[in-house]
Amino acid sequence: MRTPDHVLTEVESSRIVATDCSSSHILVVDDDPAVRHLISDYFGQYGIQTVSATSRSGVARQLAGGDTSAIILDLHLGEDNGLDLLREIRSSSDVPVILLTGRSRDEVDCVVGLELGADDYLTKPFGIRELYARFRAVRRRRVNGGLLRTRDVERGGYKFGGWRLDRRSRRLIDPQERPVALSKGEYALLLAFLDAPERPLSREYLLQATRLHEDIFDRSIDVQVLRLRRKLEAEPKAPRVIKTERGVGYVFAIPVEQSRWPD
8 A cells, every 4th residue: 555645654764763863963961870871872772872961051052053853851950940941942942852750740740841842751760762762753753744844835724714724834814814823732733623624523533633642631632722712712711613522522613614725
């Protein structure tokens, strides 16, 4: 069976991951030397170079070099707060970030981290093979996401209830022709709804469609829906656009027209 043009095969994506990292390095931000050495030794077996930082200033110096392909970030860095550091990273860089946390009860911090723009997380103690597998998965998603963004430019956009979503510029325009800012998560969630209007969609489906980590509890989607409702609905507490389907999930309740740019 022929692989769709927009989907990379395992072999192709693995080759791209290896090629992409061969001329750059992974930044490991952890104050535990044992963890740093473990990651460095294992990733080195696959020809992937790692460098280390243990503070905010060290991270800034490494990012200034411009050749960091991914960051593995411990949420607990002595005096530095990992979430604050993640905010600083995301203010200037879109480099993939995998969070490490030392306590299972830190799940809320990890959810916040994902909403701030982290790509994945692991709880210590972790298996180094799993960390490497998650790193590869993050890189594949970024490669596939790049292809999808390219296709967004070709696909035009959507119209619904006086609103327009322009996929060329990734901009949402309200009925008064005013732009409405969307986070990456809100944009991905809106696309999932617009691709399947007037159909009940489960939380599990929306989790997959927005590429949130599969271990995150369903309430994370509820938070994203609430934020999107605040931007789309005249009365978010009495929604008319994104309605709750009790026992199922959500439905985008108004018709959607898909438009394409002329060839």
